[in-house]
Amino acid sequence: MTVKSTAPHGPATAGPAKRCKQFWLGSPRTRAAVLALFASAILSFIDNFVGSVAEEAAIWQFQVLRTLIAIPLLVVIGSISGQSLRPVNFHKTALRSLVVSAGLLIYFATLGILPVAQAGAGLFSAPIWVLLFSIVLFSAHITLFQTLAIAAGFAGVLMLLQPDLQSLSLLSLLPLVAGVCYGLGMLLTPHLCGEESPVVLAAGVFAVIGMISVAILIYFSLFPVETPNFLTGGWVAPSGRLIWLTFFQAVGAVIAVTCIAEAYRIGVPSHVAVVEYSFLIFASLWAFMLWGLETNLLAMLGIGLILVSGTALTIGQSQDN
Template structure:
Protein backbone atom coordinates (compact mmCIF):
# COMPACT_ATOMS: atom_id res chain seq x y z
CA UNK A 1 0.00 0.00 0.00
CA UNK A 2 1.30 3.44 -0.88
CA UNK A 3 1.73 6.00 1.91
CA UNK A 4 -1.05 8.48 2.49
CA UNK A 5 -0.45 11.89 1.00
CA UNK A 6 0.23 14.24 3.95
CA UNK A 7 1.12 17.68 2.66
CA UNK A 8 1.59 19.52 5.97
CA UNK A 9 3.77 16.76 7.41
CA UNK A 10 5.92 16.96 4.27
CA UNK A 11 6.21 20.73 4.76
CA UNK A 12 7.49 20.16 8.29
CA UNK A 13 10.10 17.66 7.10
CA UNK A 14 11.29 20.09 4.41
CA UNK A 15 11.58 22.98 6.89
CA UNK A 16 13.86 20.85 9.10
CA UNK A 17 15.83 19.85 5.99
CA UNK A 18 16.23 23.47 4.88
CA UNK A 19 17.30 24.78 8.30
CA UNK A 20 19.96 22.08 8.75
CA UNK A 21 21.26 22.20 5.17
CA UNK A 22 21.28 26.00 5.24
CA UNK A 23 23.58 25.87 8.27
CA UNK A 24 25.97 23.17 7.08
CA UNK A 25 26.25 24.48 3.52
CA UNK A 26 27.38 27.86 4.82
CA UNK A 27 30.56 26.12 5.98
CA UNK A 28 31.39 24.60 2.60
CA UNK A 29 33.42 27.78 2.01
CA UNK A 30 35.65 26.76 4.92
CA UNK A 31 36.12 23.26 3.49
CA UNK A 32 36.72 24.59 -0.04
CA UNK A 33 39.55 26.84 1.13
CA UNK A 34 41.88 23.86 1.47
CA UNK A 35 40.12 20.69 0.30
CA UNK A 36 38.68 19.48 -2.97
CA UNK A 37 35.14 18.67 -4.01
CA UNK A 38 35.88 15.02 -4.76
CA UNK A 39 37.75 14.39 -1.52
CA UNK A 40 34.97 16.18 0.34
CA UNK A 41 32.29 13.92 -1.18
CA UNK A 42 34.31 10.75 -0.58
CA UNK A 43 35.23 11.67 3.01
CA UNK A 44 31.76 12.89 3.92
CA UNK A 45 30.17 9.76 2.48
CA UNK A 46 32.42 7.44 4.49
CA UNK A 47 31.61 9.37 7.66
CA UNK A 48 27.88 9.43 6.89
CA UNK A 49 27.74 5.72 6.12
CA UNK A 50 29.57 4.87 9.37
CA UNK A 51 27.13 7.05 11.33
CA UNK A 52 24.21 5.47 9.50
CA UNK A 53 25.47 1.96 10.27
CA UNK A 54 25.86 2.81 13.97
CA UNK A 55 22.39 4.35 14.07
CA UNK A 56 20.99 1.34 12.24
CA UNK A 57 22.37 -1.05 14.83
CA UNK A 58 21.35 1.13 17.80
CA UNK A 59 17.84 1.94 16.57
CA UNK A 60 17.09 -1.20 14.60
CA UNK A 61 16.76 0.67 11.29
CA UNK A 62 16.12 -1.33 8.14
CA UNK A 63 19.02 -0.76 5.75
CA UNK A 64 18.55 -3.68 3.33
CA UNK A 65 16.74 -2.58 0.14
CA UNK A 66 13.39 -4.11 -0.77
CA UNK A 67 14.04 -3.37 -4.45
CA UNK A 68 17.79 -3.09 -4.98
CA UNK A 69 17.50 -2.08 -8.64
CA UNK A 70 15.17 0.82 -7.83
CA UNK A 71 17.39 2.07 -4.99
CA UNK A 72 20.51 1.91 -7.18
CA UNK A 73 18.75 3.75 -10.01
CA UNK A 74 17.46 6.50 -7.72
CA UNK A 75 20.85 6.88 -6.02
CA UNK A 76 22.63 7.11 -9.38
CA UNK A 77 20.22 9.81 -10.60
CA UNK A 78 20.53 11.93 -7.46
CA UNK A 79 24.28 11.42 -7.25
CA UNK A 80 24.78 12.43 -10.88
CA UNK A 81 22.64 15.51 -10.31
CA UNK A 82 24.90 16.65 -7.48
CA UNK A 83 28.00 15.83 -9.55
CA UNK A 84 26.79 18.04 -12.42
CA UNK A 85 25.70 20.78 -10.02
CA UNK A 86 29.07 21.07 -8.28
CA UNK A 87 30.98 20.54 -11.52
CA UNK A 88 29.16 23.48 -13.12
CA UNK A 89 30.50 25.71 -10.35
CA UNK A 90 33.91 25.42 -12.03
CA UNK A 91 32.87 27.49 -15.05
CA UNK A 92 29.61 29.30 -14.23
CA UNK A 93 28.58 31.86 -11.60
CA UNK A 94 27.10 30.41 -8.40
CA UNK A 95 23.82 32.29 -8.89
CA UNK A 96 23.37 30.87 -12.38
CA UNK A 97 24.12 27.32 -11.22
CA UNK A 98 21.70 27.63 -8.29
CA UNK A 99 18.98 28.98 -10.58
CA UNK A 100 19.46 25.96 -12.85
CA UNK A 101 19.09 23.51 -9.98
CA UNK A 102 15.93 25.26 -8.80
CA UNK A 103 14.23 24.46 -12.09
CA UNK A 104 13.66 21.02 -10.50
CA UNK A 105 10.05 21.76 -9.37
CA UNK A 106 9.17 22.68 -12.95
CA UNK A 107 10.49 19.36 -14.21
CA UNK A 108 8.71 17.53 -11.39
CA UNK A 109 5.47 19.14 -12.51
CA UNK A 110 6.03 18.27 -16.19
CA UNK A 111 7.16 14.67 -15.57
CA UNK A 112 4.32 14.00 -13.13
CA UNK A 113 1.78 15.27 -15.63
CA UNK A 114 3.05 13.96 -18.97
CA UNK A 115 4.88 10.77 -17.91
CA UNK A 116 2.72 9.56 -15.03
CA UNK A 117 -0.56 11.27 -15.97
CA UNK A 118 -0.95 12.87 -12.54
CA UNK A 119 -3.54 15.63 -12.27
CA UNK A 120 -1.63 18.67 -11.05
CA UNK A 121 -4.26 21.40 -10.99
CA UNK A 122 -3.87 25.17 -11.37
CA UNK A 123 -2.77 25.76 -7.76
CA UNK A 124 0.39 23.67 -8.15
CA UNK A 125 1.23 25.33 -11.46
CA UNK A 126 0.75 28.74 -9.83
CA UNK A 127 2.89 27.74 -6.83
CA UNK A 128 5.77 26.62 -9.05
CA UNK A 129 5.62 29.85 -11.05
CA UNK A 130 5.46 32.06 -7.95
CA UNK A 131 8.22 30.12 -6.20
CA UNK A 132 10.56 30.25 -9.17
CA UNK A 133 9.94 33.99 -9.56
CA UNK A 134 10.98 34.31 -5.93
CA UNK A 135 14.14 32.30 -6.59
CA UNK A 136 15.09 34.63 -9.46
CA UNK A 137 14.62 37.68 -7.21
CA UNK A 138 16.71 36.12 -4.42
CA UNK A 139 19.56 35.14 -6.74
CA UNK A 140 19.53 38.42 -8.65
CA UNK A 141 19.56 39.27 -12.36
CA UNK A 142 22.97 37.63 -12.86
CA UNK A 143 21.31 34.25 -12.39
CA UNK A 144 19.48 34.63 -15.68
CA UNK A 145 22.33 36.30 -17.57
CA UNK A 146 24.73 34.67 -19.99
CA UNK A 147 22.38 32.18 -21.62
CA UNK A 148 24.48 29.66 -23.58
CA UNK A 149 24.97 25.95 -24.10
CA UNK A 150 27.15 25.88 -20.97
CA UNK A 151 24.40 27.61 -19.01
CA UNK A 152 22.11 24.67 -19.78
CA UNK A 153 24.32 22.33 -17.73
CA UNK A 154 22.84 23.32 -14.33
CA UNK A 155 19.36 22.89 -15.82
CA UNK A 156 20.33 19.27 -16.53
CA UNK A 157 21.17 18.97 -12.83
CA UNK A 158 17.70 20.34 -12.06
CA UNK A 159 16.12 17.79 -14.39
CA UNK A 160 17.94 14.87 -12.77
CA UNK A 161 17.24 16.18 -9.26
CA UNK A 162 13.54 16.38 -10.09
CA UNK A 163 13.61 12.85 -11.55
CA UNK A 164 15.27 11.54 -8.40
CA UNK A 165 12.64 13.17 -6.21
CA UNK A 166 9.84 11.59 -8.23
CA UNK A 167 11.64 8.24 -8.00
CA UNK A 168 11.65 8.46 -4.20
CA UNK A 169 7.88 7.95 -4.02
CA UNK A 170 7.11 6.16 -7.26
CA UNK A 171 10.01 3.69 -7.47
CA UNK A 172 10.84 3.23 -3.80
CA UNK A 173 7.56 3.45 -1.83
CA UNK A 174 8.45 0.49 0.42
CA UNK A 175 12.02 1.53 1.15
CA UNK A 176 12.99 3.02 4.50
CA UNK A 177 14.52 6.48 4.65
CA UNK A 178 17.67 4.85 6.03
CA UNK A 179 17.96 2.61 2.96
CA UNK A 180 17.66 5.55 0.58
CA UNK A 181 20.13 7.56 2.66
CA UNK A 182 22.62 4.73 2.37
CA UNK A 183 22.16 4.58 -1.39
CA UNK A 184 22.54 8.35 -1.78
CA UNK A 185 25.80 8.57 0.18
CA UNK A 186 27.19 5.45 -1.45
CA UNK A 187 26.63 6.98 -4.89
CA UNK A 188 28.25 10.29 -3.89
CA UNK A 189 31.15 8.47 -2.24
CA UNK A 190 31.85 6.43 -5.37
CA UNK A 191 31.67 9.54 -7.55
CA UNK A 192 34.05 11.33 -5.19
CA UNK A 193 36.53 8.43 -5.28
CA UNK A 194 36.29 8.32 -9.07
CA UNK A 195 36.99 12.05 -9.30
CA UNK A 196 40.05 11.75 -7.08
CA UNK A 197 41.33 8.84 -9.17
CA UNK A 198 40.93 10.80 -12.42
CA UNK A 199 42.68 13.86 -10.96
CA UNK A 200 45.51 11.65 -9.66
CA UNK A 201 46.06 10.31 -13.19
CA UNK A 202 45.44 13.65 -14.94
CA UNK A 203 46.16 16.45 -12.46
CA UNK A 204 44.98 19.96 -13.30
CA UNK A 205 46.44 23.34 -12.39
CA UNK A 206 44.72 24.23 -9.13
CA UNK A 207 44.09 27.84 -8.08
CA UNK A 208 44.64 28.64 -4.43
CA UNK A 209 41.78 28.62 -1.95
CA UNK A 210 38.13 28.07 -2.78
CA UNK A 211 38.70 28.80 -6.49
CA UNK A 212 40.41 25.40 -6.78
CA UNK A 213 37.61 23.43 -5.09
CA UNK A 214 36.48 21.50 -8.18
CA UNK A 215 39.95 20.96 -9.72
CA UNK A 216 41.72 19.92 -6.52
CA UNK A 217 42.56 16.23 -6.00
CA UNK A 218 43.63 14.54 -2.78
CA UNK A 219 45.34 16.70 -0.16
CA UNK A 220 46.32 15.70 3.35
CA UNK A 221 43.29 16.72 5.43
CA UNK A 222 43.65 19.19 8.27
CA UNK A 223 41.70 19.02 11.52
CA UNK A 224 39.45 21.84 10.30
CA UNK A 225 38.65 19.96 7.07
CA UNK A 226 37.83 16.76 8.98
CA UNK A 227 35.75 18.59 11.62
CA UNK A 228 33.58 20.54 9.18
CA UNK A 229 33.24 17.55 6.89
CA UNK A 230 32.00 15.54 9.87
CA UNK A 231 29.51 18.32 10.66
CA UNK A 232 28.41 18.10 7.02
CA UNK A 233 28.07 14.32 7.25
CA UNK A 234 25.98 14.38 10.43
CA UNK A 235 23.87 17.31 9.25
CA UNK A 236 23.32 15.79 5.83
CA UNK A 237 22.18 12.51 7.35
CA UNK A 238 19.47 14.31 9.29
CA UNK A 239 18.56 16.78 6.54
CA UNK A 240 18.49 14.40 3.58
CA UNK A 241 16.58 11.90 5.74
CA UNK A 242 13.93 14.58 6.34
CA UNK A 243 13.82 15.36 2.61
CA UNK A 244 13.36 11.69 1.75
CA UNK A 245 10.53 11.34 4.26
CA UNK A 246 8.83 14.38 2.76
CA UNK A 247 8.82 12.80 -0.69
CA UNK A 248 7.56 9.53 0.80
CA UNK A 249 4.50 11.05 2.48
CA UNK A 250 3.36 13.53 -0.19
CA UNK A 251 3.34 13.82 -3.96
CA UNK A 252 6.49 15.21 -5.55
CA UNK A 253 4.70 18.13 -7.23
CA UNK A 254 3.74 19.48 -3.80
CA UNK A 255 6.97 18.75 -1.94
CA UNK A 256 9.26 20.14 -4.65
CA UNK A 257 7.79 23.63 -4.19
CA UNK A 258 8.50 23.53 -0.45
CA UNK A 259 12.19 23.02 -1.29
CA UNK A 260 12.36 26.64 -2.39
CA UNK A 261 12.58 27.45 1.34
CA UNK A 262 16.24 26.36 1.23
CA UNK A 263 17.22 29.76 -0.18
CA UNK A 264 15.69 31.85 2.64
CA UNK A 265 17.11 29.42 5.20
CA UNK A 266 20.60 29.69 3.71
CA UNK A 267 20.31 33.48 3.59
CA UNK A 268 19.23 33.58 7.24
CA UNK A 269 22.22 31.53 8.31
CA UNK A 270 24.47 33.68 6.12
CA UNK A 271 23.23 36.73 8.03
CA UNK A 272 23.65 35.05 11.44
CA UNK A 273 27.07 33.50 10.73
CA UNK A 274 28.73 35.93 8.32
CA UNK A 275 26.67 39.17 8.69
CA UNK A 276 25.62 38.94 5.04
CA UNK A 277 22.68 41.20 4.23
CA UNK A 278 19.89 40.91 1.68
CA UNK A 279 18.79 43.35 -1.00
CA UNK A 280 15.15 44.50 -1.01
CA UNK A 281 14.60 42.39 -4.14
CA UNK A 282 15.92 39.30 -2.36
CA UNK A 283 13.63 39.97 0.61
CA UNK A 284 10.70 40.28 -1.78
CA UNK A 285 11.74 37.01 -3.42
CA UNK A 286 11.65 35.26 -0.07
CA UNK A 287 8.13 36.55 0.40
CA UNK A 288 7.15 34.98 -2.92
CA UNK A 289 8.78 31.70 -1.89
CA UNK A 290 6.76 31.71 1.34
CA UNK A 291 3.63 32.46 -0.68
CA UNK A 292 4.33 29.50 -2.97
CA UNK A 293 4.57 27.19 0.02
CA UNK A 294 1.34 28.60 1.46
CA UNK A 295 -0.46 28.00 -1.85
CA UNK A 296 0.60 24.36 -1.84
CA UNK A 297 -0.19 23.86 1.86
CA UNK A 298 -3.63 25.45 1.46
CA UNK A 299 -4.34 23.44 -1.68
CA UNK A 300 -3.16 20.27 0.05
CA UNK A 301 -5.62 20.79 2.92
CA UNK A 302 -8.52 21.38 0.56
CA UNK A 303 -7.70 18.55 -1.82
CA UNK A 304 -8.63 14.99 -0.88
CA UNK A 305 -5.73 12.80 0.10
CA UNK A 306 -4.59 10.66 -2.77
CA UNK A 307 -2.11 7.84 -3.08
CA UNK A 308 0.46 7.92 -5.83
CA UNK A 309 0.73 4.98 -8.16
CA UNK A 310 3.65 2.77 -7.29
Protein backbone atom coordinates in the same frame (compact mmCIF):
# COMPACT_ATOMS: atom_id res chain seq x y z
CA MET B 1 -23.15 3.60 46.87
CA THR B 2 -21.03 3.67 43.75
CA VAL B 3 -20.59 7.04 42.19
CA LYS B 4 -20.24 6.94 38.41
CA SER B 5 -17.82 9.27 36.84
CA THR B 6 -19.50 11.90 34.70
CA ALA B 7 -16.32 12.63 32.78
CA PRO B 8 -16.77 11.95 29.08
CA HIS B 9 -14.80 9.15 27.51
CA GLY B 10 -13.29 8.50 24.09
CA PRO B 11 -11.71 10.80 21.52
CA ALA B 12 -13.76 13.78 22.68
CA THR B 13 -11.76 13.87 25.91
CA ALA B 14 -8.43 14.33 24.15
CA GLY B 15 -6.75 17.44 25.40
CA PRO B 16 -5.28 20.14 23.18
CA ALA B 17 -1.81 18.60 23.31
CA LYS B 18 -3.10 15.19 22.26
CA ARG B 19 -5.26 16.64 19.48
CA CYS B 20 -2.26 18.61 18.23
CA LYS B 21 -0.14 15.46 18.25
CA GLN B 22 -2.82 13.54 16.36
CA PHE B 23 -2.95 16.31 13.75
CA TRP B 24 0.80 16.35 13.16
CA LEU B 25 1.17 12.57 13.14
CA GLY B 26 -2.01 11.96 11.13
CA SER B 27 -1.28 14.17 8.10
CA PRO B 28 1.36 12.87 5.66
CA ARG B 29 1.37 16.23 3.88
CA THR B 30 2.06 18.10 7.10
CA ARG B 31 4.81 15.69 8.13
CA ALA B 32 6.37 15.92 4.67
CA ALA B 33 6.30 19.74 4.76
CA VAL B 34 7.87 19.87 8.23
CA LEU B 35 10.59 17.39 7.24
CA ALA B 36 11.36 19.37 4.07
CA LEU B 37 11.56 22.63 6.03
CA PHE B 38 13.83 21.06 8.63
CA ALA B 39 16.09 19.54 5.97
CA SER B 40 16.28 22.86 4.08
CA ALA B 41 17.28 24.70 7.26
CA ILE B 42 20.11 22.24 7.93
CA LEU B 43 21.38 22.03 4.35
CA SER B 44 21.37 25.80 3.88
CA PHE B 45 23.39 26.15 7.08
CA ILE B 46 26.10 23.61 6.25
CA ASP B 47 26.35 24.81 2.62
CA ASN B 48 27.53 28.16 3.96
CA PHE B 49 30.81 26.42 4.76
CA VAL B 50 31.45 24.86 1.32
CA GLY B 51 33.75 27.79 0.60
CA SER B 52 35.83 26.85 3.63
CA VAL B 53 36.05 23.27 2.37
CA ALA B 54 37.21 24.51 -1.05
CA GLU B 55 40.17 26.16 0.65
CA GLU B 56 41.34 22.77 1.91
CA ALA B 57 40.61 20.18 -0.79
CA ALA B 58 38.83 19.41 -4.05
CA ILE B 59 35.15 18.51 -4.14
CA TRP B 60 35.91 14.85 -4.92
CA GLN B 61 38.11 14.30 -1.88
CA PHE B 62 35.54 16.07 0.26
CA GLN B 63 32.75 13.84 -1.03
CA VAL B 64 34.78 10.69 -0.46
CA LEU B 65 35.63 11.65 3.11
CA ARG B 66 32.06 12.69 3.77
CA THR B 67 30.76 9.35 2.52
CA LEU B 68 33.19 7.47 4.77
CA ILE B 69 31.69 9.33 7.73
CA ALA B 70 28.05 9.33 6.59
CA ILE B 71 27.61 5.60 5.92
CA PRO B 72 28.68 4.49 9.43
CA LEU B 73 26.42 7.18 10.90
CA LEU B 74 23.50 5.80 8.90
CA VAL B 75 24.31 2.28 10.11
CA VAL B 76 24.11 3.54 13.70
CA ILE B 77 20.85 5.39 13.00
CA GLY B 78 19.43 2.29 11.34
CA SER B 79 20.37 0.10 14.32
CA ILE B 80 18.87 2.51 16.84
CA SER B 81 15.65 3.05 14.87
CA GLY B 82 15.30 -0.57 13.76
CA GLN B 83 15.66 0.26 10.06
CA SER B 84 17.58 -2.14 7.87
CA LEU B 85 20.07 -0.79 5.33
CA ARG B 86 19.13 -3.59 2.95
CA PRO B 87 16.84 -2.19 0.22
CA VAL B 88 13.56 -3.89 -0.60
CA ASN B 89 14.29 -3.46 -4.31
CA PHE B 90 17.98 -2.93 -5.02
CA HIS B 91 17.65 -1.97 -8.69
CA LYS B 92 14.95 0.66 -8.16
CA THR B 93 16.81 2.13 -5.20
CA ALA B 94 20.04 2.18 -7.21
CA LEU B 95 18.33 3.99 -10.08
CA ARG B 96 16.87 6.61 -7.78
CA SER B 97 20.21 7.04 -5.99
CA LEU B 98 22.08 7.47 -9.28
CA VAL B 99 19.70 10.14 -10.58
CA VAL B 100 19.67 12.14 -7.33
CA SER B 101 23.44 11.83 -6.93
CA ALA B 102 24.02 13.08 -10.46
CA GLY B 103 21.96 16.18 -9.75
CA LEU B 104 23.73 16.95 -6.48
CA LEU B 105 27.22 16.38 -7.88
CA ILE B 106 26.55 18.60 -10.90
CA TYR B 107 25.24 21.30 -8.57
CA PHE B 108 28.32 21.12 -6.33
CA ALA B 109 30.60 21.10 -9.37
CA THR B 110 29.00 24.19 -10.91
CA LEU B 111 29.63 26.11 -7.70
CA GLY B 112 33.29 26.09 -8.71
CA ILE B 113 32.77 27.58 -12.18
CA LEU B 114 29.59 29.65 -11.97
CA PRO B 115 28.19 32.32 -9.64
CA VAL B 116 26.10 30.88 -6.83
CA ALA B 117 23.05 32.70 -8.19
CA GLN B 118 23.19 30.89 -11.53
CA ALA B 119 23.93 27.51 -9.95
CA GLY B 120 21.11 27.92 -7.44
CA ALA B 121 18.59 29.16 -9.99
CA GLY B 122 19.22 26.06 -12.09
CA LEU B 123 19.00 23.57 -9.25
CA PHE B 124 15.80 25.09 -7.92
CA SER B 125 14.12 24.66 -11.26
CA ALA B 126 13.53 21.12 -9.92
CA PRO B 127 9.85 21.73 -9.00
CA ILE B 128 9.14 22.64 -12.63
CA TRP B 129 10.67 19.37 -13.76
CA VAL B 130 8.77 17.48 -11.06
CA LEU B 131 5.58 18.93 -12.51
CA LEU B 132 6.48 18.07 -16.11
CA PHE B 133 7.72 14.55 -15.32
CA SER B 134 4.59 13.89 -13.25
CA ILE B 135 2.48 14.60 -16.32
CA VAL B 136 4.66 12.85 -18.92
CA LEU B 137 5.79 9.77 -16.99
CA PHE B 138 2.95 9.13 -14.55
CA SER B 139 -0.04 10.81 -16.25
CA ALA B 140 -0.61 12.91 -13.15
CA HIS B 141 -3.44 15.44 -13.12
CA ILE B 142 -1.97 18.82 -12.23
CA THR B 143 -4.48 21.54 -11.52
CA LEU B 144 -4.16 25.14 -12.64
CA PHE B 145 -3.81 26.10 -8.97
CA GLN B 146 -0.79 23.82 -8.53
CA THR B 147 0.79 25.07 -11.75
CA LEU B 148 0.42 28.71 -10.72
CA ALA B 149 1.77 27.99 -7.22
CA ILE B 150 4.87 26.25 -8.54
CA ALA B 151 5.45 28.97 -11.16
CA ALA B 152 5.08 31.64 -8.48
CA GLY B 153 7.56 29.85 -6.27
CA PHE B 154 10.10 29.67 -9.08
CA ALA B 155 9.56 33.36 -9.85
CA GLY B 156 10.31 34.06 -6.20
CA VAL B 157 13.52 32.04 -6.53
CA LEU B 158 14.66 34.20 -9.45
CA MET B 159 13.81 37.37 -7.52
CA LEU B 160 15.84 36.11 -4.58
CA LEU B 161 18.86 34.90 -6.57
CA GLN B 162 18.77 37.61 -9.27
CA PRO B 163 20.96 35.79 -11.82
CA ASP B 164 22.94 37.94 -14.27
CA LEU B 165 21.33 37.26 -17.66
CA GLN B 166 24.17 38.95 -19.56
CA SER B 167 26.72 36.44 -18.28
CA LEU B 168 24.71 33.34 -19.19
CA SER B 169 26.55 30.76 -21.34
CA LEU B 170 26.45 27.07 -22.22
CA LEU B 171 27.93 26.39 -18.80
CA SER B 172 24.80 27.97 -17.36
CA LEU B 173 22.86 24.95 -18.64
CA LEU B 174 24.67 22.64 -16.22
CA PRO B 175 22.66 23.82 -13.18
CA LEU B 176 19.50 23.19 -15.20
CA VAL B 177 20.72 19.63 -15.78
CA ALA B 178 21.22 19.38 -12.03
CA GLY B 179 17.65 20.57 -11.54
CA VAL B 180 16.35 17.98 -14.04
CA CYS B 181 18.20 15.12 -12.32
CA TYR B 182 17.28 16.20 -8.81
CA GLY B 183 13.63 16.74 -9.72
CA LEU B 184 13.39 13.38 -11.48
CA GLY B 185 15.06 11.62 -8.57
CA MET B 186 12.66 13.13 -6.06
CA LEU B 187 9.72 12.18 -8.26
CA LEU B 188 10.95 8.60 -8.50
CA THR B 189 11.11 8.35 -4.70
CA PRO B 190 7.40 7.65 -4.01
CA HIS B 191 6.81 5.81 -7.29
CA LEU B 192 9.76 3.41 -7.14
CA CYS B 193 10.95 3.49 -3.54
CA GLY B 194 7.80 3.95 -1.50
CA GLU B 195 8.58 0.82 0.53
CA GLU B 196 12.15 1.79 1.31
CA SER B 197 13.17 3.29 4.64
CA PRO B 198 14.61 6.83 4.82
CA VAL B 199 17.93 5.35 5.96
CA VAL B 200 18.16 3.16 2.85
CA LEU B 201 17.35 6.09 0.55
CA ALA B 202 19.92 8.32 2.22
CA ALA B 203 22.59 5.60 2.22
CA GLY B 204 22.01 4.97 -1.47
CA VAL B 205 22.68 8.61 -2.35
CA PHE B 206 25.83 8.82 -0.22
CA ALA B 207 27.14 5.52 -1.58
CA VAL B 208 26.70 6.52 -5.23
CA ILE B 209 28.19 9.98 -4.67
CA GLY B 210 31.11 8.36 -2.88
CA MET B 211 31.79 5.84 -5.67
CA ILE B 212 31.63 8.46 -8.42
CA SER B 213 33.89 10.77 -6.42
CA VAL B 214 36.43 7.98 -5.80
CA ALA B 215 36.76 7.38 -9.54
CA ILE B 216 37.22 11.09 -10.36
CA LEU B 217 39.58 11.61 -7.42
CA ILE B 218 41.78 8.72 -8.58
CA TYR B 219 41.93 10.19 -12.08
CA PHE B 220 43.01 13.66 -10.94
CA SER B 221 45.47 12.14 -8.48
CA LEU B 222 47.13 10.02 -11.18
CA PHE B 223 46.93 12.73 -13.83
CA PRO B 224 47.22 16.02 -11.94
CA VAL B 225 46.51 19.28 -13.73
CA GLU B 226 48.94 22.16 -13.67
CA THR B 227 46.77 24.49 -11.60
CA PRO B 228 44.26 22.36 -9.66
CA ASN B 229 41.11 23.91 -8.28
CA PHE B 230 37.94 22.82 -6.48
CA LEU B 231 36.92 20.71 -9.49
CA THR B 232 40.25 19.37 -10.72
CA GLY B 233 42.24 18.77 -7.55
CA GLY B 234 43.61 15.37 -6.58
CA TRP B 235 44.22 13.85 -3.17
CA VAL B 236 45.92 16.00 -0.55
CA ALA B 237 46.89 15.20 3.03
CA PRO B 238 43.75 16.14 5.00
CA SER B 239 44.27 18.84 7.60
CA GLY B 240 42.56 18.88 10.95
CA ARG B 241 40.36 21.72 9.69
CA LEU B 242 39.24 19.66 6.67
CA ILE B 243 38.43 16.65 8.85
CA TRP B 244 36.38 18.80 11.21
CA LEU B 245 34.53 20.55 8.36
CA THR B 246 33.83 17.23 6.66
CA PHE B 247 32.51 15.63 9.85
CA PHE B 248 30.33 18.68 10.46
CA GLN B 249 29.01 18.50 6.89
CA ALA B 250 28.47 14.74 7.06
CA VAL B 251 26.37 14.85 10.22
CA GLY B 252 24.21 17.67 8.87
CA ALA B 253 23.86 16.04 5.46
CA VAL B 254 22.90 12.65 6.94
CA ILE B 255 20.09 14.24 8.94
CA ALA B 256 18.91 16.46 6.10
CA VAL B 257 19.09 13.87 3.30
CA THR B 258 17.25 11.33 5.45
CA CYS B 259 14.51 13.85 6.26
CA ILE B 260 14.05 14.98 2.67
CA ALA B 261 13.94 11.38 1.43
CA GLU B 262 11.17 10.62 3.91
CA ALA B 263 9.35 13.81 2.92
CA TYR B 264 9.23 12.77 -0.73
CA ARG B 265 8.39 9.19 0.19
CA ILE B 266 5.27 10.09 2.17
CA GLY B 267 4.31 13.40 0.55
CA VAL B 268 3.21 14.64 -2.86
CA PRO B 269 6.41 15.38 -4.84
CA SER B 270 5.13 18.60 -6.44
CA HIS B 271 4.11 19.91 -3.00
CA VAL B 272 7.34 18.96 -1.26
CA ALA B 273 9.35 20.49 -4.12
CA VAL B 274 7.75 23.88 -3.50
CA VAL B 275 8.47 23.63 0.24
CA GLU B 276 12.11 23.00 -0.66
CA TYR B 277 12.27 26.55 -1.99
CA SER B 278 12.60 27.47 1.68
CA PHE B 279 16.25 26.43 1.32
CA LEU B 280 16.92 29.81 -0.28
CA ILE B 281 15.08 31.65 2.47
CA PHE B 282 17.10 29.90 5.15
CA ALA B 283 20.29 30.43 3.13
CA SER B 284 19.67 34.19 3.14
CA LEU B 285 19.02 34.18 6.88
CA TRP B 286 22.13 32.12 7.65
CA ALA B 287 24.27 34.29 5.37
CA PHE B 288 23.14 37.37 7.26
CA MET B 289 23.62 35.84 10.71
CA LEU B 290 26.96 34.19 9.91
CA TRP B 291 28.61 36.63 7.54
CA GLY B 292 26.52 39.80 7.79
CA LEU B 293 25.37 39.57 4.15
CA GLU B 294 22.22 41.65 3.72
CA THR B 295 19.27 40.98 1.41
CA ASN B 296 17.88 43.70 -0.87
CA LEU B 297 14.23 44.63 -1.38
CA LEU B 298 13.73 42.52 -4.52
CA ALA B 299 15.11 39.48 -2.71
CA MET B 300 12.80 40.13 0.24
CA LEU B 301 9.84 40.25 -2.15
CA GLY B 302 11.04 36.96 -3.62
CA ILE B 303 11.14 35.40 -0.16
CA GLY B 304 7.59 36.57 0.45
CA LEU B 305 6.43 35.09 -2.86
CA ILE B 306 8.09 31.77 -2.05
CA LEU B 307 6.37 31.64 1.34
CA VAL B 308 2.98 32.49 -0.15
CA SER B 309 3.23 29.92 -2.94
CA GLY B 310 4.37 27.11 -0.65
CA THR B 311 1.76 27.88 2.00
CA ALA B 312 -1.04 28.22 -0.54
CA LEU B 313 -0.16 24.94 -2.21
CA THR B 314 -0.08 23.04 1.09
CA ILE B 315 -3.17 24.57 2.70
CA GLY B 316 -5.22 24.84 -0.50
CA GLN B 317 -4.96 21.11 -1.15
CA SER B 318 -5.47 19.95 2.47
CA GLN B 319 -8.81 18.35 1.63
CA ASP B 320 -7.00 15.65 -0.36
CA ASN B 321 -5.73 13.98 2.83
